[in-house]
Amino acid sequence: MIALERIRERMAGLVSEGVLAEEEALRESHARAVWTCLTEPGDAVAGAAIDALGAADALDLALEGAGRQTSDERWKAGLARWMPRVSTVDDALDRARRSGSRLLTPLEEAWPVGLSDLGAHAPHAVWVRGALGATAGAPGVALVGARAATAYGEHVATELSAGLTTSGIAIVSGGAYGIDGMAHRAALAAGGTTIAVLAGGVDRLYPAGHADMLRRVAASGGAVIAEAPCGTTPTKWRFLQRNRLIAALSAATVVVEAGWRSGSLNTAGHAASLGRPLGAVPGPVTSAASAGCHRLLREYDARCVTSVDEVRELLGETAGTRLPEGTRTDHTSRLADALSTRSPRPLADVARRAGFSVDDAQTLLGFAELEGTARRTAAGWLSTGR
Amino acid sequence: MIALERIRERMAGLVSEGVLAEEEALRESHARAVWTCLTEPGDAVAGAAIDALGAADALDLALEGAGRQTSDERWKAGLARWMPRVSTVDDALDRARRSGSRLLTPLEEAWPVGLSDLGAHAPHAVWVRGALGATAGAPGVALVGARAATAYGEHVATELSAGLTTSGIAIVSGGAYGIDGMAHRAALAAGGTTIAVLAGGVDRLYPAGHADMLRRVAASGGAVIAEAPCGTTPTKWRFLQRNRLIAALSAATVVVEAGWRSGSLNTAGHAASLGRPLGAVPGPVTSAASAGCHRLLREYDARCVTSVDEVRELLGETAGTRLPEGTRTDHTSRLADALSTRSPRPLADVARRAGFSVDDAQTLLGFAELEGTARRTAAGWLSTGR
Numbered sequence: 001m002i003a004l005e006r007i008r009e010r011m012a013g014l015v016s017e018g019v020l021a022e023e024e025a026l027r028e029s030h031a032r033a034v035w036t037c038l039t040e041p042g043d044a045v046a047g048a049a050i051d052a053l054g055a056a057d058a059l060d061l062a063l064e065g066a067g068r069q070t071s072d073e074r075w076k077a078g079l080a081r082w083m084p085r086v087s088t089v090d091d092a093l094d095r096a097r098r099s100g101s102r103l104l105t106p107l108e109e110a111w112p113v114g115l116s117d118l119g120a121h122a123p124h125a126v127w128v129r130g131a132l133g134a135t136a137g138a139p140g141v142a143l144v145g146a147r148a149a150t151a152y153g154e155h156v157a158t159e160l161s162a163g164l165t166t167s168g169i170a171i172v173s174g175g176a177y178g179i180d181g182m183a184h185r186a187a188l189a190a191g192g193t194t195i196a197v198l199a200g201g202v203d204r205l206y207p208a209g210h211a212d213m214l215r216r217v218a219a220s221g222g223a224v225i226a227e228a229p230c231g232t233t234p235t236k237w238r239f240l241q242r243n244r245l246i247a248a249l250s251a252a253t254v255v256v257e258a259g260w261r262s263g264s265l266n267t268a269g270h271a272a273s274l275g276r277p278l279g280a281v282p283g284p285v286t287s288a289a290s291a292g293c294h295r296l297l298r299e300y301d302a303r304c305v306t307s308v309d310e311v312r313e314l315l316g317e318t319a320g321t322r323l324p325e326g327t328r329t330d331h332t333s334r335l336a337d338a339l340s341t342r343s344p345r346p347l348a349d350v351a352r353r354a355g356f357s358v359d360d361a362q363t364l365l366g367f368a369e370l371e372g373t374a375r376r377t378a379a380g381w382l383s384t385g386r
Numbered sequence: 387m388i389a390l391e392r393i394r395e396r397m398a399g400l401v402s403e404g405v406l407a408e409e410e411a412l413r414e415s416h417a418r419a420v421w422t423c424l425t426e427p428g429d430a431v432a433g434a435a436i437d438a439l440g441a442a443d444a445l446d447l448a449l450e451g452a453g454r455q456t457s458d459e460r461w462k463a464g465l466a467r468w469m470p471r472v473s474t475v476d477d478a479l480d481r482a483r484r485s486g487s488r489l490l491t492p493l494e495e496a497w498p499v500g501l502s503d504l505g506a507h508a509p510h511a512v513w514v515r516g517a518l519g520a521t522a523g524a525p526g527v528a529l530v531g532a533r534a535a536t537a538y539g540e541h542v543a544t545e546l547s548a549g550l551t552t553s554g555i556a557i558v559s560g561g562a563y564g565i566d567g568m569a570h571r572a573a574l575a576a577g578g579t580t581i582a583v584l585a586g587g588v589d590r591l592y593p594a595g596h597a598d599m600l601r602r603v604a605a606s607g608g609a610v611i612a613e614a615p616c617g618t619t620p621t622k623w624r625f626l627q628r629n630r631l632i633a634a635l636s637a638a639t640v641v642v643e644a645g646w647r648s649g650s651l652n653t654a655g656h657a658a659s660l661g662r663p664l665g666a667v668p669g670p671v672t673s674a675a676s677a678g679c680h681r682l683l684r685e686y687d688a689r690c691v692t693s694v695d696e697v698r699e700l701l702g703e704t705a706g707t708r709l710p711e712g713t714r715t716d717h718t719s720r721l722a723d724a725l726s727t728r729s730p731r732p733l734a735d736v737a738r739r740a741g742f743s744v745d746d747a748q749t750l751l752g753f754a755e756l757e758g759t760a761r762r763t764a765a766g767w768l769s770t771g772r
Contacts, residue, residue: 152670282668282680284538285692294668297683297690304683304690306671 007034010093015103016110016132024056025107031055032105032125037089037229038062038082041241045078047120055124088231092201095230099203101129104225110136114248117274121244121332123227129202130218134195135225135249139315140170142250142271144264145179145257150289153257156281157182160254163308165192169315172197172250174242175214175224177207179256179264188216195249198226199234199242206234240266240372247271252314254279254305258292265292269367272300273332277314279305299366335364336373336383344380393420396479401489402496402518410442411493417441418491418511423475423615424448424468427627431464433506441510474617478587481616485589487515490611496522500634503660507630507718509613515588516604520581521611521635525701526556528636528657530650531565531643536675539643542667543568546640549694551578555701558583558636560628561600561610563593565642565650574602581635584612585620585628592620629653633660638700640665640691644678651678655753658686659718663700665691685752721750722759722769730766 007030015029032055039046049058062082070076096102104110105125112135115122128134141164143157161171161183171187173180175196187194196217198206202224205211218224227245228238243263247253247270255278258264271278280302283290296302305311338353338361339345345353351361365381368374375382393416401415418441425432435444448468456462482488490496491511498521501508514520527550529543547557547569557573559566561582573580582603584592588610591597604610613631614624629649633639633656641664644650657664666688669676682688691697724740724747725731731739737747751767754760761768 152672156671281671282676282683282690284670285542285667286538290668291692294690294692297668298692298696304668304680306677306680306684310684 007031007089007093010090011103014093014096014101015105016108027056028054029103029105029107029125031059033093033103033229034059034089035124036103036127036227037092038085040081041123041227041238042121043078043081044120045074046082047124049075049078050124051120088229092229092231095201095203096127099129099230101127101202101230102132104128104132108132112136112249114250115245118244118248122248123245126225126227126245127202127229128223128225130223131193131221132223134170134193134221134223135172139251140172140195140249141311141315142172142246142253142267143179143183143256144173144246144253144267145255146259146262146264146289146292147176147178147180148259148289149178149182149257150283150287152283152287153179153281153289154182157256158186160256160281160308160311161186161192161194162190164311165190165194167308167312168192169312170195170222172246174198174246174267175206175210175217177209181210181213183256184213184217187222188213188220191220194220194222196222196224197242197245197249198224199228199238200226201228201230201232202226203230204233239263243267244270247274247276250276252277252279252311254281254311254314255293255296255302256281257283257289258296259288260291260295262292265296268296268300268302272302273364273367278302279311279314281305300363332368332373335361335368339374339381339383341383341385344377344382346380350381393417393475393479396476397489400479400482400487401491402494413442414440415489415491415493415511417445419479419489419615420445420475421510422489422513422613423478424471426467427509427613427624428507429464429467430506431460432468433510435461435464436510437506474615478615478617481587481589482513485515485616487513487588487616488518490514490518494518498522498635500636501631504630504634508634509631512611512613512631513588513615514609514611516609517579517607518609520556520579520607520609525637526558526581526635527697527701528558528632528639528653529565529569529642530559530632530639530653531641532645532648532650532675532678533562533564533566534645534675535564535568535643536669536673538669538673539565539667539675540568543642544572546642546667546694546697547572547578547580548576550697551576551580553694553698554578555698556581556608558632560584560632560653561592561596561603563595567596567599569642570599570603573608574599574606577606580606580608582608582610583628583631583635584610585614585624586612587614587616587618588612589616590619625649626652630656633657633662636662638663638665638697640667640697640700641679641682641688642667643669643675644682645674646677646681648678651682654682654686654688658688659750659753664688665697665700667691686749718754718759721747721754725760725767725769727769727771730763730768732766736767 011030110133157179165187170193172195173183184194205214214224243266253271255264280293280296334354338350351358373386375384397416496519543565551573556579558581559569570580591600600610629652639657641650666679666682720740724736737744759772761770
């Protein structure tokens with residue numbers, strides 16, 4: 001059992017108390033810190049409770065109700081997921097303090113407004129190492145791509161990052177080897193702001209080989225941020241969820257190099273679903289490292305970008321041509337509602353049920369397939385239940 | 387002065403007399419042969435007269451009227467262009483005979499139907515060296531690109547050409563060095579049908595370094611064809627006009643490698659204006675030889691193609707997404723009517739006058755700019771009067 005009084009004590013210095021002057025706001029902020037420890041990113045039950053009650057009351061309800069019977073099966077399953085993690089909260093907050101990390105919540109001005117476009121899928125808070133306001137200022141561009149990058153891809157990532165940085169644009173990426181790392185390094189070298197979004201905790205700089213680089217990112221006016229609390233290891237799910245933050249933090253996403261099934265396509269899918277401009281850098285058709293970029297150009301209406309100027313143009317553009325306006329949440333829910341886990345439904349049927357054009361439904365299903373939430377069968381589309 | 391009787395004698399063996407059994411058809415065919423000698427491709431005055439009167443009567447009118455006064459200034463200017471070339475007819479027909487070339491007109495079954503989609507801009511006849519029916523059969527794909535091709539571009543052209551040929555698809559190209567030559571050669575090596583469309587006469591195999599290859603094209607079930615009569619040298623204008631034949635002869639056009647201002651973009655423009663699918667092969671953004679392909683992807687809605695299968699898919703597709711249905715002629719005339727040579731007009735004004743959406747007007751103006759018929763100024767679009 002954790003009392004919020006004790007949390008308050010442990011959270012001293014981890015939140016911007018000047019901003020959170022009001023008692024209620026502070027209580028809310030502390031509860032959000034705890035929720036980051038109890039839940040996986042995208043926990044819909046916790047999200048609904050926090051939206052309905054506020055983080056603090058939802059947390060009280062969870063902690064008080066843990067010992068009691070409830071007939072709400074989803075809440076019961078939630079408690080079963082969250083309660084085993086109560087014991088990790090102290091450690092997470094200690095690690096945050098030791099690593100110089102701080103909590104940032106939507107209650108604060110430094111909160112990046114782009115994250116709110118994720119709607120019900122927005123994180124409740126993020127942990128930040130570095131400049132708390134790094135994500136709040138100038139527009140950022142996500143430069144992402146394959147870990148197994150080629151010399152060509154690394155060259156292009158470096159050129160784009162350095163050029164955009166010089167225009168005062170922040171470079172957002174995932175801190176990984178390959179394209180991500182080159183994008184961060186080039187931004188640092190050009191004296192610009194760069195933001196690394198991690199799948200695990202910001203105290204565990206991952207990958208280990210990039211720990212020095214990530215420390216420099218945090219120390220150079222940029223930030224290393226994560227939704228997961230300190231101490232968390234990255235998992236496949238957390239990487240996928242992390243990608244939605246990269247897309248949401250950026251005014252545009254550019255995939256520099258990506259294999260046919262690269263994780264960068266997941267980030268691209270999030271950008272497109274958010275109605276944010278999506279660019280892909282072409283490469284030789286003989287290079288497997290560009291196959292994912294060409295797939296984005298062919299199947300997902302990404303814009304072909306070949307220079308810094310063309311990325312800058314992308315920033316001036318609105319949503320992609322094929323995706324309807326609106327937030328990812330709306331589309332995702334409408335699509336999920338139109339799919340069954342048991343009866344495959346033909347494209348036209350899914351489109352009709354969801355109220356999308358067939359073209360739009362196809363694009364959204366394509367992204368859902370990339371994300372593993374929908375599956376294509378000979379008889380039609382199925383929900384995977386994820 | 388040339389009498390059609392004398393032409394008939396000189397044309398013996400140059401036309402398919404079995405097909406053209408009727409006297410009137412034969413007379414028409416012979417007149418078309420003469421017209422190819424008198425006019426440049428795209429001569430609108432000759433075209434209108436042939437459309438109105440038939441080639442034979444139009445020719446009679448021109449030859450008889452040459453000595454007389456006329457108040458029709460356009461016709462007078464036409465006579466001034468055509469009559470100096472009357473003396474070249476004998477030589478052109480002799481050269482055709484010596485080079486084993488034959489005339490093909492829309493009166494014959496072997497006439498490639500695709501050419502008729504050019505409407506008022508369709509050639510009145512073409513000269514063919516090789517298989518008269520080579521262009522009438524299976525769907526052809528135009529593989530075109532830069533003369534200054536890289537090893538990468540030549541590799542991709544070879545792969546695509548060989549793969550498509552194996553599927554029974556004819557490869558159409560321009561016989562030039564670089565991409566064109568590789569496309570022809572790979573088709574020949576794979577035992578397929580390939581068609582080279584020349585800007586000059588089919589007796590002057592141009593470029594000289596490709597004379598042997600072009601002879602093999604004609605001897606291997608394919609054809610070397612040209613709108614210009616034998617003896618004609620290629621000129622810039624004839625290259626541009628030749629490009630419209632490449633596009634019209636092909637069910638789809640793919641640009642493999644092209645510089646920023648490559649002539650291949652002109653062929654691409656013709657394909658798109660004809661409502662034929664247009665593909666572009668991406669390449670490294672660091673390669674100037676791919677800049678034109680990336681431009682087609684960015685500005686002209688070309689489809690990104692990276693494999694034989696993707697080109698085959700292109701064949702199954704209908705017109706590009708942004709261009710309205712219809713023939714090049716309709717669009718070109720409507721666009722030309724909407725432009726002035728003196729008053730620059732803003733895009734929206736041009737679109738309104740021509741009855742196009744702003745998007746469509748922009749695409750068409752882009753192509754007109756590539757072809758040099760329209761010019762962009764700070765105050766709006768101007769016709770160049772061409």
